[in-house]
Each structure stands twice: as structure tokens, then as C-alpha cells.
Amino acid sequence: MRYWEIDFLRGIGIILMLISNFVTDLQIFLNYPYSPFWQAFAMFTASIFVFTSGASFYVSYTQKRSFRRILKRFAKLMSLGFLITVVTAILFREGTIYFGILHFLALAWILAIPFYRLKSLSVVSALFFILLYPLVDSVHAQTLAFLPLGITPPSFYTFDYFPIFPWFGIFLLGFKFGEAVMKSSNNNEKFKSICFLGRNSLKIYLLHQPILVSIILLLFGDRSGILTLF
Numbered sequence: 001m002r003y004w005e006i007d008f009l010r011g012i013g014i015i016l017m018l019i020s021n022f023v024t025d026l027q028i029f030l031n032y033p034y035s036p037f038w039q040a041f042a043m044f045t046a047s048i049f050v051f052t053s054g055a056s057f058y059v060s061y062t063q064k065r066s067f068r069r070i071l072k073r074f075a076k077l078m079s080l081g082f083l084i085t086v087v088t089a090i091l092f093r094e095g096t097i098y099f100g101i102l103h104f105l106a107l108a109w110i111l112a113i114p115f116y117r118l119k120s121l122s123v124v125s126a127l128f129f130i131l132l133y134p135l136v137d138s139v140h141a142q143t144l145a146f147l148p149l150g151i152t153p154p155s156f157y158t159f160d161y162f163p164i165f166p167w168f169g170i171f172l173l174g175f176k177f178g179e180a181v182m183k184s185s186n187n188n189e190k191f192k193s194i195c196f197l198g199r200n201s202l203k204i205y206l207l208h209q210p211i212l213v214s215i216i217l218l219l220f221g222d223r224s225g226i227l228t229l230f
Helices: 004-030 037-064 068-090 101-116 119-131 133-137 165-182 192-199 202-219
Strands: none
Touching: 004 068, 004 192, 004 202, 037 068, 037 101, 037 119, 037 192, 068 101, 101 119, 101 165, 101 202, 119 165, 133 165, 192 202
């Protein structure tokens, strides 16, 4: 059973993502100045997605506690994430996405299972991952093996990076929203067009960047020289 409130929030995230990623593409390919405002905008947008995914996990796992179902979701998202890693490694001279949003969400749905049993304490656990982030971020290692945790090599650069610290904390905060929606929703869907976007968020996520990048390259070319094909 789907809840329109979750689809609506995810739909809002999709709209903001299209704006944020378009600005990011302008920065990457046309050297558009990336101001603190757009950095904060991107963080806010990403937080909506991760928070909503946490709510979705809570609803899904409450309705049907099937590890097999979650494992299938993990395999699907991680496979798509690996595909993005390969594509960015081939097409770009730098910025390969090793652990982006899809990699993170795949792993988060597995890690969330034991935290589901904590119920109200999930908020405390969320704060642990969020507040410990500055400490983890200050640690570096000459390997990519610890990227999921947030430990990077010095001068590490990537287009998309969502480590467990702090993002899993945002994911866990979504549990409370999922719980509240299940208790209060009347299933009378509102804002249907935005909810439609939310229900198709993965498809839109996978398709929007090739479309945006193609438009920019056709109109302006790659002024930054970051593509290996130019």
C-alpha cells in the first residue's frame, strides 16, 4: 500500500533535484560559478530524498517484513549504482561516482533492518550518525575501501557522494515520518501530478541527467574539457 504523503514529498524532491542538477551540470561543463546557496540547495534536496527513502523503508518493512524483498531492492539499486560508476569512469576525466545516492540507498535498506526494532530510539541512532560526521570526515586513508563510511583519500573528488556518516542518520529520521503517515493518512490522494513524479522517481533520476547533459553539450559544448570524448 502506497501513501500519497510520501509520494508527494518525494515528488517535491524530484522537482528540486532537476533544478539542482541542472545548475551542477552548468558548473561542470560551462564553469558556471557554484555559490554557497546552490551548495545548500543541493544538500536540502538530497536530504529530502534520503529522508523519504527512510520513511518508505519503514512503511514497506512494517507492511511486509520480507528480507528477500529488501535483498532484491538492494541488488537492483546496487546494480544501477555500479552501472553509473562504470559510465562516469569511462566518460569523465575525473569525478567518478564510486558511492553515490543509489549505492547508499541500496546499503541503507539493508542496514536499516536492525534499527527498525529500536522504534523510538531510532532518532537517537540518527543523531549518532549525524553528529559523528565531522570526526569521520576528518579522517583520510589512501584507499577507496572506506568510502561507504565517509573516509576518503586526500583530495578525493567525485560528482556524487553519500557516505553512511551522516546520510544514514537522515535516513533513520525518516522512520518517524513513515510511522506518522501510516497512523494519520486517509488515502485520499492530493497533488496527483506531484505524487506521480514521486512514484516514478527512480526512472526520472536515471533519465534526467543524460537528457540535461545532452542539451547542454548540443547547445554549448564541453567548455571545461572534462569529458574524455571531446
